[in-house]
Amino acid sequence: MTEVVDREGAIAPAGLARPAPEVAPDLLGCTLVRRLPNGQQWRGRIVETEAYGPGDPACHAYRRRTPRNRVMFGPAGGVYVYLIYGIHHCLNVVTDQDGVPSAVLIRALEVLDAPAGVGLPLGKRRDRLAAGPGKLCRLFEIDRTLSETHFDPTAPLSLEWGPTPDAITQTTRIGLTQGVDTPWRWYVTTSPAVSKYAS
C-alpha cells in the first residue's frame, strides 16, 4: 500500500484518483514541473486551483464526451489542455476514477525555477508572472500538443507533492456562465500570485 500521507516526491495517478473537489485543494503547495525538449525545466508552486466534475454544468464534459474533452473521461493523471478565447491555453489535471469526467484547473503558480539562461524580472513583477491560467501556460510553453499526455516524472509535465500551505481560502470559480455558485476554487490565502478577484 502506498498511502499518500507525507506529501513528498512525485504525485502518482493513485494520488489523483479522487473527486476533483478533494484533489484541487490538495494540489495547493505542490510543484508543477515542465520539461522542455532541450532538457531544461520550469518549476512552479501551485497556489490556485479549481475543480470541475460530473453533473457540473461548468465542466467541459457536462453534456457529452467529445474529441476535445475525452481525456477527462480517462484515468487520473491525464493532461487536459484547451484553447480559450482563441488565444490562451489552460492546463488541467485529470482526476477521479476512469470513466468519471473530472479535472482540476491549475490557475496560478509561483515560479520557483526557470530554464538556464532565462532572465526573470525581479521583485513584484516576478511574483505575478504565472498569476492566471493563460499566463502560466504561455510562460511554461504549454499548449494543446501536451493534451492527452500523462503527468509523469519522465514526461514533459509532472507533479510533485509539497508542504500543505498554512492557510487556504475556498470560494466560487471565476469566469463562468454556469455553476457560478459552486465553491470549487481554492487558493493559498497569502500568495501574491493568486489571479484576480482574490477576496
Add this chain to the structure above:
DNA sequence: TGAAGGATTTGT
C-alpha cells in the same frame, strides 16, 4: 455547413 460563444488577458 454555418454561427455563436468561451474555465482569459491586456490595454484603453
Add this chain to the structure above:
DNA sequence: CAAATCCTTCAC
C-alpha cells in the same frame, strides 16, 4: 469596458 482570435459545439 472591449478587442484579440480560433476552436468546439450545436443547430439547421
